[in-house]
Amino acid sequence: MSQQTTIRKLAALVNTPVEKLLEQLSEAGMPFSDPDQVVTSAEKLKLLGFLKRAHGKGDAPVEEVAAPKKITLSRSRKQELTVGGGKNRQTVDVVVRKKVTLSPGVGGKVDPESERAEILRKLEASRQKNLSEQQRLAEDDRRRAEEVQQRKREAEAEAERLREQAAAAAAAPPPAAEATETVRRAPPAHGHGHKPATPPRADDRNAPAGAKKGNRGSHAMVSGVEDDDKTARFAGQLHLSASDRARRSTSNTRGKPQRGGPQRRGNAPSRSGGGPHGFERPTAPMQREVAIGDAITVADLAQKLAMKGGDVVKALFKMGVMATITQSIDHDTAALAVEELGHIPVRADADDAESELIAHVGETQGELVPRPPVVTIMGHVDHGKTSLLDYIRRTKIASGEAGGITQHIGAYHVETEKGVISFLDTPGHAAFTSMRARGAKLTDIVILVVAADDGVMPQTVEAIKHAKAAKVPLIVAINKIDKSGADPSRVKNELLEHEIVAEEFGGDTQMVELSAKTGDGVDDLLDAISLQSEILELRAVAEGRASGTVIESSLDKGRGPVATVLVQNGLLARGDYLVCGVQYGRVRALFDETGNQVQTAGPSIPVQVLGLSGVPDAGDDFVVVADERLAKEVAQQRETKRRETRLVQAAGNRMEDIMAQMGQAEQQLSLNLVIKADVQGSVEALKQALVALSNDQIRINVIVSGVGGITESDANSAAAAKATIIGFNVRADASARKVIESNGLDLRYFSVIYDVIDQVKQVASGILGMEIREEIIGVAEVRDVFRSSKFGAVAGSMVIEGVVRRNKPIRVLRDNTVIFEGELESLRRFKENVDEVRNGTECGIGVKAYNDIKPGDQIECFERIEVQRTL
Incomplete structure (x- = not known):
């Protein structure tokens, strides 16, 4: 049972004063005296109808307004369904929604037969509409095809007429040319009252007055006949060349002409030949000026030559240079290749931005004042x-x-x-x-x-x-x-x-x-x-644009690239644009050595600069410029120059150098390292110190080095190269640790450079492994040889150096040359078997599987020991 609505509640609901609502109810024929009286739904609808009529929004009676045509009821039911069992048990919410539409008929239900009939009626109407639309489209297609065929027949007739005129003109005597010239000079024939320059054809004379000409390709203009929009394009041009006629006839046909059609059989020229808009084949090879720097890749050279990369590779191959499309070649080789291909090589002028920078800096010189x-x-x-x-x-x-x-x-x-x-x-x-x-x-x-x-x-x-x-x-x-x-x-x-x-x-x-x-x-x-x-x-310029040197640089996770610079001239201020080596940027903030933010820094003052595009190298010079454009150009030009220098160094590794190093590389082991440190100076020091540990047995390669924490990219590089990762005052992030753990990489953290060098020595020693060395422990000289039925030849010897031990390998030397290497089978002192015989003592030595021993020979006793290789 729903809660009843009083006049007071209804007034609060519609945001109307109670007195005004009582007045409106009275005007609608429903007098109420107490605001707490109950208002029924019928009375509400009656009031609503009265108000609508009062505002001119409808004259429907209250009964019609109050009678809804349909009532839609929505019902939803929520249940919980348990799926699975044990640890995999889950509870799923299932919501069932139901929508019912009722009519005020008998029992408030909708007649399903009438609803089905309505649906069938709408479906039939839609089918009839689609059928009529398809018939209309088919009729349009048929009419369009007929028009195309008609135009094609007209074009063929026009082409045939043009050929007949051309044949007649070729067979006519010379005076005919003069007549043609006279016609060409005649005024236009479309003026009022002018007669046509040429007599009309029979089909034109038989045409009704005011009708348009069927053949729109004719040059003759008939008085009293209105030109269409296509013939108006050629108004006043009575004589057309062969190419113009062909183009005109082509423009009158819609669509692309068929291959081998009348247009190609007539006098029309080909698409690539000689017309006003046709392509003319060059009569001589084109020469280009190709700018080449210190080094260039084969792909870039091919792009500048507008040639395929394979053709440039072939040209280099003919010159005796083995280079792939991704390799780089030096300037001289590239210049020879360009000349061989018929072009002109020029030296790339890469000093434009640098010259502008030098001139820019020269303008800012000021008065020298004392500096700290x-x-x-x-x-x-x-x-x-x-x-x-x-x-x-x-x-x-x-x-x-x-x-x-x-x-x-x-x-x-x-x-x-x-x-x-x-x-x-x-x-x-x-x-x-x-x-x-x-x-x-x-x-x-x-x-x-x-x-x-x-x-x-x-x-x-x-x-x-x-x-x-x-x-x-x-x-x-x-x-x-x-x-x-x-x-x-x-x-x-x-x-x-x-x-x-x-x-x-x-x-x-x-x-x-x-x-x-x-x-x-x-x-x-x-x-x-x-x-x-x-x-x-000591003096320096205190005002103007600043310049100086980078003392140290690092990558801060929160602040980005941070460079500690020493201002040598000028005044460095917040908001200045500066170029620093191959990096550039705008000074976002300046900090002194205590971490306090400052606005400016004068000569001989070190500050930390934030806002660079990347981490500069320690020792790079920085210069403040007027705008970001110049800073960006100089930085990009320096980066290109540095890249070319690296390519020149890489290009120096020719095939013969690689072949010369192959024999050595087979014996030399390698230890790959990934070095990340907190500042650029530490990276340089670690690289120099660790690479210097290389020798003939092992080569230490630093494949990746940089400033900042160890990232996932560093870990992937180390995994690809099977490298040891060294973190100097930095740590690996979560994604990098995941890669390191999954690949079983060796990650080591350090804070003192002594420990780094010692640990790398240990790792390198482990890669080198054990070395087997032979150590001579004793030498015996043969004095005489005795024969034994059990051991064969027995050498009566005197130990002249060290100790001779049983079960040790020996060598027999004759004239200081090794003639036999084997084992000591028997060692006796008089008739007793002994384990060792020391220096200055006589003994009998039986050499296993060797009977050619002679007096004067030396028997060298040695042992093999394993020694750990070290750097």
Whole structure:
């Protein structure tokens, strides 16, 4: 039983005041006095009909409005169905929906017979409609086919008439040509009152007045006959050439003419010959100017020559060059091939963007102003370089480095009492040679840190060489003077061997004794730096577009490519466009060494740059340009140049070089590595250090290297090459770990470069396997030979070296030449069998399966041992 509706509820439902609703009900003939009275459905419908009539939307009586024609009931029932059993048991929801349409007839049901009759009636009407449509389409097709046949007959008649006219013109005397010329000069025949230039044919004279001509190809124009739209195209042109007539007759026929039809049998020219729109075959070979760089692939060369790749390969083969379509050839070979094929080779001018960049940078030069010095701290491992910088910066940097040693270049600028100084901290390990060389080239002053208790070490000597090669002044900081074994005088004397002479010895090198732990002497070092910078008179352009060098680069997962750069000239600001090696981009953000965001960076200030298109190489130069277009062009051009250089190097591996290396490659094993590190400098150091471990027995190949975490692509490359994956301060993501586990790859994580080199040595040693060596343990000299019925010839010998043991292999030497190799069958001392006979003792030796032994021979006893091969 549904809840009853009162006048108050109905007013709230239709959003109408109660008083107004009572007034409307009264006007509809249903007076109500109380808002809480119940309103029935019939009364609601009566009110609705009244309101519709009042608004002019219908004059139907209330009874008709209230009587619905059909009622549709929808019912849905939901059930749960259990499928399967045990662990596989599942519950499925099943919904059954039912829709019933009722009419207000007897019992409220629809008559199925009337509904079926209605459906049959509609189906028959649809069938009749489709039949009539098909008949109409068939009639249209028949009429269209008749029109096509009619046009074809007209075209054939026109072509026949043209041939007859051409034959008559060829047989006519010369005056006929003059008549033709006169007709050609006559005015157009379609003006009012003009007679036709040629007499009309019989079929034209018999045609009714005002009728259109059946033959639309005729040149004659009849007075009083209206031209159609096709003949209007040729109005005023009384004489047509053979090609025009053929084209006109062709245009009058719809559709493509049949092969061998009247158009091709007549005087119409072929599609490729001589017409105004026909294709003319070139009379001479075309010569092209082909731009060639330092190297080019055969496919690219074929594209520039507009030839098939196979033809270019054949031409190279005739020249004696074996190259496939995907291989690259050098410039000279490509130039010879181009000349052989009849074209002109030219050198590709690849310096357009670079020239524009140089001119662009030259426009931004400004006034030189003093700038802070850039100081690089160099020296041997664990001599206190980072600790010294730590004391100056009042931070703890060395404690955060893996193993307490610096793994990559750190760049900092420090505001001291002596002014701003920019410091570069370089690693001291032997593998980071390229980093130290790069640091020496960027710097103004080199501080060589030497431990007072350790003296001059290999990396100290290397740092001296780098500083001399870069022609940079040197300041020696003798560190750890607070230790008990410190001897600064010994350090100064050792430096004399490398031509580093202290000022107190009459030289020009400042040497400061200090302790990075206690801070003694650090102020003296800052004074020495300030004095040296004043002598150098360091200056740079403080305004304008910036330029500088990349110190270090890395790939941050959240921020993308990050480059630590040192600004050398100009002012680097946020929003600048810059080109950096083969990368380009717009500066999205600048960060100093503490991680704080800055807006600008001036000369000698190191900052981190975000916004590059990729990770640049450490040591690349960067330049700020005016717009993104120039930056992109320069970067793409440099990338092309680098690719060509790689192709030239690859092209150098000719067939004869490969054949020469085949014999060696059969004996040489290989160890493939995939190296991923956190910064670009570490990647370079690892590649150089590990590839240097190669020797004649094993070759170490770095197939993939890069900055950032180990990705799925790296893991797939390692799986294809069966390589060992090395992660230096990086980790593998989930997809990469899945590939590594499924393929059983060797993945190793490291944070100290010492461990990387040691582990690779162990892996390489395992690949090399065991080596069998022969070690001579004793030599006996034959003095006499005795005959034995059991052993044959028995050599009475004296052991002159080492020990002779039973059951060991032996060799018989005569005149220091091996004449027999076998086993020792019997070893006796007097009549007793013994296991070994030592030096200076006589013995009897029976050689198994050998009786040709003579006095004076030597019997060499040796043993085979297995030794692990190592690098």
